[in-house]
Amino acid sequence: MQENLEDPQVKEAISATSTMAESAVSWHVDHLPERADVVVVGGGIAGTSAAYHLAKAGVQVVLMERGSIGGGATAAAVGVLSPPLRQPFHETVHFLGRDVAIELWQIAARSIRGLAQLLWNRGKAKEADLDLSGGYVLAQSHTEHQVRLAYEALSRNGLPVDWISAAEVRRLCGGRGFTGGYWIEGGGSLNPGAATTILAQAAESEGACIIENVDVIGTERAADAIICRADGVSTKCAAVVYATHIDSDRFSDFVGEEIVPIRAQGFASEPVPKVFHGSFSTDWKLNVWRQTSEGRILMSGWRHDAWDRAYGHRQPALDERLQDDIHRWFEASFPALAPLRVKDRWSGVFGWTADFLPMVGPIPGSSREFIITGFSGGGIPLAFECGRSIARSVVSGAPADGCEVFSPARFQRA
Ligand SMILES: Cc1cc2nc3c(=O)[nH]c(=O)nc-3n(C[C@H](O)[C@H](O)[C@H](O)COP(=O)(O)OP(=O)(O)OC[C@H]3O[C@@H](n4cnc5c(N)ncnc54)[C@H](O)[C@@H]3O)c2cc1C
Numbered sequence: 001m002q003e004n005l006e007d008p009q010v011k012e013a014i015s016a017t018s019t020m021a022e023s024a025v026s027w028h029v030d031h032l033p034e035r036a037d038v039v040v041v042g043g044g045i046a047g048t049s050a051a052y053h054l055a056k057a058g059v060q061v062v063l064m065e066r067g068s069i070g071g072g073a074t075a076a077a078v079g080v081l082s083p084p085l086r087q088p089f090h091e092t093v094h095f096l097g098r099d100v101a102i103e104l105w106q107i108a109a110r111s112i113r114g115l116a117q118l119l120w121n122r123g124k125a126k127e128a129d130l131d132l133s134g135g136y137v138l139a140q141s142h143t144e145h146q147v148r149l150a151y152e153a154l155s156r157n158g159l160p161v162d163w164i165s166a167a168e169v170r171r172l173c174g175g176r177g178f179t180g181g182y183w184i185e186g187g188g189s190l191n192p193g194a195a196t197t198i199l200a201q202a203a204e205s206e207g208a209c210i211i212e213n214v215d216v217i218g219t220e221r222a223a224d225a226i227i228c229r230a231d232g233v234s235t236k237c238a239a240v241v242y243a244t245h246i247d248s249d250r251f252s253d254f255v256g257e258e259i260v261p262i263r264a265q266g267f268a269s270e271p272v273p274k275v276f277h278g279s280f281s282t283d284w285k286l287n288v289w290r291q292t293s294e295g296r297i298l299m300s301g302w303r304h305d306a307w308d309r310a311y312g313h314r315q316p317a318l319d320e321r322l323q324d325d326i327h328r329w330f331e332a333s334f335p336a337l338a339p340l341r342v343k344d345r346w347s348g349v350f351g352w353t354a355d356f357l358p359m360v361g362p363i364p365g366s367s368r369e370f371i372i373t374g375f376s377g378g379g380i381p382l383a384f385e386c387g388r389s390i391a392r393s394v395v396s397g398a399p400a401d402g403c404e405v406f407s408p409a410r411f412q413r414a
Helices: 002-006 008-016 045-056 089-096 098-121 144-156 166-173 192-205 245-250 253-258 320-333 383-396
Strands: 035-041 061-064 135-139 161-165 180-184 209-211 216-221 226-230 233-242 260-269 279-282 287-291 297-301 342-352 359-362 369-373
Touching (some): 035 045, 045 061, 061 233, 245 253, 287 320, 359 383
Parallel strands (some): 035 061
Antiparallel strands (some): 135 180, 216 226, 260 297, 260 342
């Protein structure tokens, strides 16, 4: 990263737009500078990670968030921190090849370690409810075959997983109806909203300027700069990173078309005795849950028998039928915790891409506009490393290295 910054052309481009003060200021729009090297639009875990790594690389960066930091889909997430498993691992090997499948796993593992390290270094792991006891992928009769094949493929490729039998699942957490599963070393869980706020504070300590409650209504490309316009204010920059998740169509038709919104449901229970450590999922993360250090069960899910209630819905809305489904499923699966009293319910929306992998890198056809989005329901374990990668790409002008597999160009139509 530093080597790239030493490139005279990069230095020149950056210093030409830099008028920000050295130290960052406050999260109020009054502090929006007139110019910056880079503007990041969107302060979820993805944009905040990008801003952190840019600031750390010495780039003067402004992060503009229309609501509060970590308040979008990131706040709705349960916080499962396990390598991305939207598809069974053996299928990823089949479709993308062994090397790419392993690379994906390693990106997530680096990302989890990097974020955890930052939280430890800042003495904030407890505040973020970080728990790295591992990730559990549980099998039911309808998924057993796939879960086994996935486990065998992971194991064959030397990735750190252990099979657990149905009896072990029962002993571990009282689970009923599970036919087994596997445990992933290095996985776990955290509170994603809290972790993102801590990440924003870390970015600020590195010199980033964080602005909340400012809706970027559009960007204009001028010869010497990109102008980011919000209501009554604007700022100029040399490059812009869109981390706007399902709302990316405002800035790029290309990106907008590739992101499909999916609505999910979540609930949080009253505290119950601690039985779950790390993170848990079934059905390739259609259902995920964790237990906070205070004992609350946080669960999210959307049912495969209810596509019409999930697919293509852009606005969060509580869906009583799906809420009841996931609540009943949980009670039936963990009878020792029933009746489980629900304290909060919520709904959130996440953006899927066609291959369930995010888009990280320059927007095709533009050398000054970058995108980090489309995490397809699994952004929490990936965003930190993708933020590092996009920062490198912005600084060097080269494709995002380390995450080439996520290049947005893969969706370009001939
Ligand atoms: C119910 C639910 C449970 C989930 N559970 C998990 C889980 O356990 N593990 C996991 O890995 N993933 C989970 N996910 C997915 C996870 O939430 C996402 O992958 C992740 O949060 C994406 O982060 P992001 O930064 O891309 O998006 P967001 O967090 O949505 O951030 C985008 C930000 O951009 C801002 N923005 C948009 N447009 C503008 C604009 N014009 N100007 C300024 N700001 C703008 C928004 O306000 C928002 O804050 C879950 C999702 C849901 C809905």
